Amino acid sequence: xxxxxxxxxxxxxxxxxxxxxxxxxxxxxxxxxxxxxxxxxxxxxxxxxxxxxxxxxxxxxxxxxxxxxxxxxxxxxxxxxxxxxxxxxxxxxxxxxxxxxxxxxxxxxxxxxxxxxxxxxxxxxxxxxxxxxxxxxxxxxxxxxxxxxxxxxxxxxxxxxxxxxxxxxxxxxxxxxxxxxxx
Numbered sequence: 560x561x562x563x564x565x566x567x568x569x570x571x572x573x574x575x576x577x578x579x580x581x582x583x584x585x586x587x588x589x590x591x592x593x594x595x596x597x598x599x600x601x602x603x604x605x606x607x608x609x610x611x612x613x614x615x616x617x618x619x620x621x622x623x624x625x626x627x628x629x630x631x632x633x634x635x636x637x638x639x640x641x642x643x644x645x646x647x648x649x650x651x652x653x654x655x656x657x658x659x660x661x662x663x664x665x666x667x668x669x670x671x672x673x674x675x676x677x678x679x680x681x682x683x684x685x686x687x688x689x690x691x692x693x694x695x696x697x698x699x700x701x702x703x704x705x706x707x708x709x710x711x712x713x714x715x716x717x718x719x720x721x722x723x724x725x726x727x728x729x730x731x732x733x734x735x736x737x738x739x740x741x742x
Contacts, residue, residue: 562740565602566611574614582607582621586629593664594657605653606733609740620732627729631722635665637688641695641723642730643675648699649734653742690714691723698727 571579582603583596595604602608610617639662646654659672674681680696683689690711697703712720
Protein backbone atom coordinates (compact mmCIF):
# COMPACT_ATOMS: atom_id res chain seq x y z
CA UNK A 560 0.00 0.00 0.00
CA UNK A 561 1.29 3.41 -0.95
CA UNK A 562 2.40 5.73 1.83
CA UNK A 563 1.11 8.74 -0.13
CA UNK A 564 -2.48 9.45 -1.12
CA UNK A 565 -3.34 9.29 -4.82
CA UNK A 566 -3.93 12.89 -5.83
CA UNK A 567 -6.72 13.18 -8.37
CA UNK A 568 -6.82 16.37 -10.46
CA UNK A 569 -9.76 17.80 -8.48
CA UNK A 570 -7.67 17.75 -5.26
CA UNK A 571 -4.69 19.72 -6.60
CA UNK A 572 -3.65 23.25 -5.72
CA UNK A 573 -2.35 25.67 -8.37
CA UNK A 574 1.32 24.54 -8.24
CA UNK A 575 0.30 20.89 -8.29
CA UNK A 576 -2.04 21.49 -11.26
CA UNK A 577 0.81 23.12 -13.21
CA UNK A 578 3.09 20.16 -12.52
CA UNK A 579 0.32 17.70 -13.33
CA UNK A 580 -0.24 19.47 -16.67
CA UNK A 581 3.48 19.36 -17.53
CA UNK A 582 3.58 15.60 -16.86
CA UNK A 583 0.23 14.56 -18.29
CA UNK A 584 0.44 16.92 -21.27
CA UNK A 585 4.19 16.94 -21.94
CA UNK A 586 6.37 14.70 -24.10
CA UNK A 587 5.59 11.63 -21.97
CA UNK A 588 1.95 11.91 -23.08
CA UNK A 589 2.73 12.54 -26.76
CA UNK A 590 3.12 9.68 -29.18
CA UNK A 591 2.60 6.04 -28.31
CA UNK A 592 1.81 5.21 -24.68
CA UNK A 593 3.72 2.12 -23.55
CA UNK A 594 2.52 2.49 -19.97
CA UNK A 595 -0.34 4.47 -18.46
CA UNK A 596 0.58 7.84 -16.98
CA UNK A 597 -2.75 8.12 -15.17
CA UNK A 598 -5.11 5.86 -13.28
CA UNK A 599 -8.87 5.71 -13.87
CA UNK A 600 -9.46 8.56 -11.40
CA UNK A 601 -6.95 10.78 -13.24
CA UNK A 602 -4.23 10.51 -10.58
CA UNK A 603 -0.69 10.04 -11.84
CA UNK A 604 0.91 6.60 -11.78
CA UNK A 605 4.39 5.58 -10.68
CA UNK A 606 6.76 8.23 -9.36
CA UNK A 607 4.73 11.10 -10.81
CA UNK A 608 2.04 11.14 -8.10
CA UNK A 609 4.75 11.55 -5.45
CA UNK A 610 6.21 14.52 -7.32
CA UNK A 611 2.95 16.40 -6.68
CA UNK A 612 3.57 16.36 -2.90
CA UNK A 613 6.38 18.91 -3.30
CA UNK A 614 5.56 20.52 -6.65
CA UNK A 615 8.62 22.76 -6.99
CA UNK A 616 11.04 19.89 -6.38
CA UNK A 617 8.78 17.59 -8.37
CA UNK A 618 8.80 20.02 -11.31
CA UNK A 619 12.60 20.14 -11.32
CA UNK A 620 12.80 16.36 -11.10
CA UNK A 621 10.27 15.77 -13.86
CA UNK A 622 12.01 18.34 -16.10
CA UNK A 623 15.29 16.47 -15.63
CA UNK A 624 13.57 13.18 -16.41
CA UNK A 625 11.96 14.61 -19.52
CA UNK A 626 15.31 15.91 -20.74
CA UNK A 627 16.97 12.55 -20.07
CA UNK A 628 14.24 10.70 -21.98
CA UNK A 629 13.89 13.11 -24.90
CA UNK A 630 16.91 15.41 -25.09
CA UNK A 631 20.12 13.42 -24.84
CA UNK A 632 22.45 12.04 -27.48
CA UNK A 633 21.85 8.50 -26.20
CA UNK A 634 20.17 6.09 -28.58
CA UNK A 635 16.79 4.73 -27.52
CA UNK A 636 18.33 1.27 -27.06
CA UNK A 637 21.14 2.53 -24.82
CA UNK A 638 18.72 4.70 -22.82
CA UNK A 639 16.24 1.89 -22.18
CA UNK A 640 18.93 -0.71 -21.44
CA UNK A 641 20.54 1.70 -18.94
CA UNK A 642 17.18 2.41 -17.28
CA UNK A 643 16.49 -1.31 -17.04
CA UNK A 644 19.92 -1.97 -15.53
CA UNK A 645 19.08 0.56 -12.80
CA UNK A 646 15.67 -1.10 -12.33
CA UNK A 647 17.38 -4.47 -11.94
CA UNK A 648 19.96 -3.09 -9.51
CA UNK A 649 17.26 -1.47 -7.33
CA UNK A 650 14.67 -4.21 -7.93
CA UNK A 651 12.21 -1.53 -9.05
CA UNK A 652 9.07 -3.24 -10.36
CA UNK A 653 7.46 -0.07 -11.77
CA UNK A 654 10.59 0.98 -13.67
CA UNK A 655 11.08 -2.56 -14.91
CA UNK A 656 7.54 -3.10 -16.19
CA UNK A 657 7.12 0.35 -17.74
CA UNK A 658 10.53 0.44 -19.40
CA UNK A 659 10.40 -3.15 -20.58
CA UNK A 660 7.28 -2.09 -22.50
CA UNK A 661 9.18 0.86 -23.97
CA UNK A 662 12.17 -1.40 -24.66
CA UNK A 663 10.05 -3.90 -26.59
CA UNK A 664 8.57 -1.06 -28.63
CA UNK A 665 12.03 0.17 -29.67
CA UNK A 666 13.28 -3.32 -30.53
CA UNK A 667 14.90 -4.84 -27.46
CA UNK A 668 14.66 -8.61 -27.64
CA UNK A 669 13.23 -10.85 -24.95
CA UNK A 670 16.69 -12.36 -24.55
CA UNK A 671 18.19 -8.90 -23.91
CA UNK A 672 15.39 -8.09 -21.45
CA UNK A 673 15.90 -11.41 -19.63
CA UNK A 674 19.62 -10.75 -19.30
CA UNK A 675 19.14 -7.21 -18.00
CA UNK A 676 16.39 -8.35 -15.63
CA UNK A 677 18.90 -10.72 -14.06
CA UNK A 678 21.56 -7.98 -13.80
CA UNK A 679 23.65 -9.22 -16.73
CA UNK A 680 24.93 -6.83 -19.39
CA UNK A 681 23.73 -8.23 -22.72
CA UNK A 682 26.24 -8.90 -25.47
CA UNK A 683 25.59 -6.22 -28.07
CA UNK A 684 26.95 -6.19 -31.60
CA UNK A 685 27.34 -2.42 -31.85
CA UNK A 686 30.59 -1.42 -30.07
CA UNK A 687 29.31 2.00 -28.96
CA UNK A 688 26.09 0.51 -27.54
CA UNK A 689 28.08 -2.25 -25.85
CA UNK A 690 30.48 0.24 -24.24
CA UNK A 691 27.67 2.55 -23.13
CA UNK A 692 25.70 -0.26 -21.52
CA UNK A 693 28.80 -1.62 -19.76
CA UNK A 694 29.50 1.87 -18.47
CA UNK A 695 25.90 2.27 -17.27
CA UNK A 696 26.09 -1.11 -15.51
CA UNK A 697 29.21 0.00 -13.62
CA UNK A 698 27.58 3.34 -12.76
CA UNK A 699 24.46 1.59 -11.45
CA UNK A 700 26.74 -0.43 -9.16
CA UNK A 701 28.08 2.83 -7.72
CA UNK A 702 31.34 3.63 -9.54
CA UNK A 703 33.44 2.98 -12.61
CA UNK A 704 36.88 1.44 -12.10
CA UNK A 705 39.75 3.32 -13.77
CA UNK A 706 40.49 0.43 -16.14
CA UNK A 707 36.84 0.29 -17.22
CA UNK A 708 36.67 4.07 -17.62
CA UNK A 709 39.86 4.13 -19.70
CA UNK A 710 38.51 1.35 -21.93
CA UNK A 711 34.87 2.49 -22.28
CA UNK A 712 34.77 6.30 -22.03
CA UNK A 713 36.75 6.96 -25.23
CA UNK A 714 34.30 4.78 -27.16
CA UNK A 715 31.23 6.40 -25.62
CA UNK A 716 32.49 9.99 -25.50
CA UNK A 717 32.39 12.56 -22.72
CA UNK A 718 28.90 13.86 -23.47
CA UNK A 719 27.28 10.42 -23.51
CA UNK A 720 29.21 9.41 -20.37
CA UNK A 721 27.84 12.49 -18.56
CA UNK A 722 24.33 11.81 -19.86
CA UNK A 723 24.57 8.18 -18.74
CA UNK A 724 25.72 9.18 -15.24
CA UNK A 725 22.81 11.62 -15.02
CA UNK A 726 20.34 9.00 -16.29
CA UNK A 727 21.58 6.40 -13.80
CA UNK A 728 21.35 8.90 -10.92
CA UNK A 729 17.87 10.05 -11.94
CA UNK A 730 16.43 6.55 -12.24
CA UNK A 731 18.13 5.50 -8.98
CA UNK A 732 16.39 8.48 -7.33
CA UNK A 733 13.04 7.37 -8.75
CA UNK A 734 13.65 3.78 -7.64
CA UNK A 735 14.38 5.00 -4.11
CA UNK A 736 11.24 7.14 -4.07
CA UNK A 737 9.13 4.30 -5.43
CA UNK A 738 10.46 2.04 -2.67
CA UNK A 739 10.20 4.54 0.19
CA UNK A 740 6.66 5.63 -0.73
CA UNK A 741 5.59 2.03 -1.51
CA UNK A 742 4.42 2.89 -5.00
